[in-house]
Amino acid sequence: MWFTSDPTFWMPAQASNHAALVDNIYYFLYWASVISFVACMFAGALFVLKYRAKNINDKALSQVDHSTTLELTWTLPVFAVAAVAFYFGVMGFVSMKTPPDDAYEVNVTAYKWAWAFNYANGHTDGNLHIPAGVPVKLTMSSDDVLHSFYVPAFRVKQDVVPGRYTQAWFEVTEPGEYQIFCTEYCGTKHSEMLAKVIVHTEDDFKKWLDSVGNILDRLPPEEAGKMLMTQRGCLACHSIDGAKGVGPTFKGSWGTTRKLADGSDQVMDENYVRQSIMEPQSQIVAGFPPVMPTFKGKLEDREITAIIAFIKSIK
């Protein structure tokens, strides 16, 4: 590794196994560019001074039509720089595209505008929890439009595409928290399509996975509902404190009558909430954009019941 894993002026800390590889090529190209820029500018300035016409009547200098030495002098170093960058680029690319067989797998669904990380025990989370020191493989797909999974500290960026699966993998040595961005423009709240990677020690990760399993059995419905809505990204658009969001706030909403986009009135009750989760476009509240994704097939009835319990509790 040429550079330290601490953050630099250009780069965040090198937190994954891929980071040093990416940075080394970046810095190699950066310094190659700096050196050739300075050399070109210096040579340019030198030639302007040395060969400038001293007298307006001087004849133009005769053209030199070929010099093999000169041609090779400026072709071979450029070729060498490109070849080195290509070699390390291919090595890095192959490594990033080849997850180890024993990688821990997490399924990822991107949708407008949140991430759902799905674990083998059925738990779905809005943040990506992973164990340290273990290769982690993400199998990703999108429910709606193109998104892109990006963790700058890992130097990992992978498009997430509707109708197909894409993969990314990485290994993180140290426990910590890292920022996930969506880096493909995907609509109104693209810039807020954020999540965290939370890296636990292996033991803590197992404890965490156990603790989040079966929340419906372990927690009172309001609490389970709140957890579900946080994990599924609902609260990114629907505030619980009255603040205006992409969708209506839940604060004090229960039992109120709202005007729908088609001019009719609708009471905020169990069936309305359920209908809005299953077919969000069917009863849009007037003044809000019809942008919510459907959760049909993604939330069980028990989970919807817990969500309703939570919405009821937001006074």
Ligand code: CUA
């Ligand atoms: Cu999702 Cu931008």
